[in-house]
Amino acid sequence: MVKFGEPGEAAELQEMTWAEPSPGQVLIRVRAAGAGFPDLMMTSGNFPLLGAPPFGLGEEAAGEVVAVPPGSSFSAGEQVSGITDFERGWGGYADYVYLRERSTIRIPRGMTDEQAAGFPIGFRTAYAGLVERAPVEPGQSLLVLGAAGSSGATAVQLGKVLGATVIAVAGSQEKVDFCARLGADHVLNHRTDDLTARIAEITNGRGLDLIYDPVGGDTAATVVKSIARNGRIAMIGLASGAPVPLDPMDILLRNYTVVGVLASPSDAQTEAAVWQRLTELAAQGAITTPVGAVYAFDEVPRMIARQSAPPAGKSIVRVAG
Known part of the structure; x- marks a missing residue:
């Protein structure tokens, strides 16, 4: 990306070279890259982890290892997926990219390139939210906002693995059906359902134990009214353009907790156990990557522009055949 602005103007194809990877990096030849709302935040200048351009776009990628530094646990020729070194300017929409070794995995047998490319960010974030930051316990109620999106869909699946009763919230019949196929116990359309009434019905009036919120805005404000006493809100993002509005007095009187969730790498041993x-x-x-739309490499600007209202599932860019 060469400047902030509309994706078609901000993103530019350039030729470059890649030096030998530094300690902590793995250089791969990219076959596919995972996409998402952060790409749109980057091009518009609203992504808090990056400064001014130029920098590469794409936070996750899958492909073949071509070079590693001395002492790496990976070797050339291995098939891997991981989080790109995007904070240093290296993005996955490229022929080659540096992955953060601590956030790189060998691709499990049977996983396609598209599934591998879209696996790391969503599931690592879901793990951070549902296990590390706001642990959900078996039998508890978990409501997932934006449940058909790349962040929400992973939380729906991991929530089920952890034994929660999962309530998925999405904004169209297509997306509601998509969430049902993912295994959600209950699916709600925030455009047509009375969320407060339906949540009360589903939880027998008790309210929600945990809200997983990648969306923010008005929909998040509505479901917060249904949080149970001693409940938790995991703040993942603000795809609506605004964070969930919170009232400190309401937090105090209903005794609930709000935690921020940023899946930053921890110490090497802990991170290895998570992966x-x-x-x-x-x-x-x-669990499986909820692959949605798959784009060709030359469609990256169009793909980014669609991330303000993406189709159901995880958007993927096919970089090489």
């Missing part, structure tokens, strides 16, 4: 658990679940078929 091992996620890859085991993927290998077992318990």
Whole structure:
């Protein structure tokens, strides 16, 4: 990306070279890359983890290892997926990219390139939210906003694995049906359903134990009214353009907790255990990347422009055949 602005003007194809990877990096030849709302935030200048351009776009990618630094646990020729070194300007919409080694996995058997490319960010974020930051317990009620999106769909699946009763909220019949196929116990359309009444019915008036919120805005404000005493809100993002509005007095009187969720790499041993658990679940078929639209490499600007209102599932860019 060369400047902030509309995706068609901000993104520019350039030729470049890649040096040998530094410690902590793995250089791969990219076959597919995962896409999402952060790409739109980057091009518009609203992504808090990056400064001014130029920098590469694309936070996750899958492909073949071509070079590693001394002491790496990976080797050339291995098939891997991981989070790109995007905070240093390296994005996955490229022939080659540096992955953060601590956030790189060997692709489980049976996982397609598209599934592998869209696996790391969504499931690592869901794990951070539902296990590390606001743990959900078996039998508790978990409401997922934006449940048909790349963040929400992973939380629906992981929530089911963790034993929660999952209530998925989406904004169209197509997306509601998509959430049902993912295994949500209950599906709500925030455009047509009375969310407060339906949540009371589903929870027998008790309210929600945990709200997983990648959306924010008015819909989040509505479901917060249904949070149970001692409940939790996991703030994942603000796809609506605004965070969930919160009233400190309401938080105090109803005794609920609000936590921010940023899936930053922890110490190497802990991070390795997280990725091992996620890859085991993927290998077992318990979780799978909810692949949606797949774009050609030359469609990246159009793909980014669509992320303000994406179709159901995880958007993927096919970089190489």
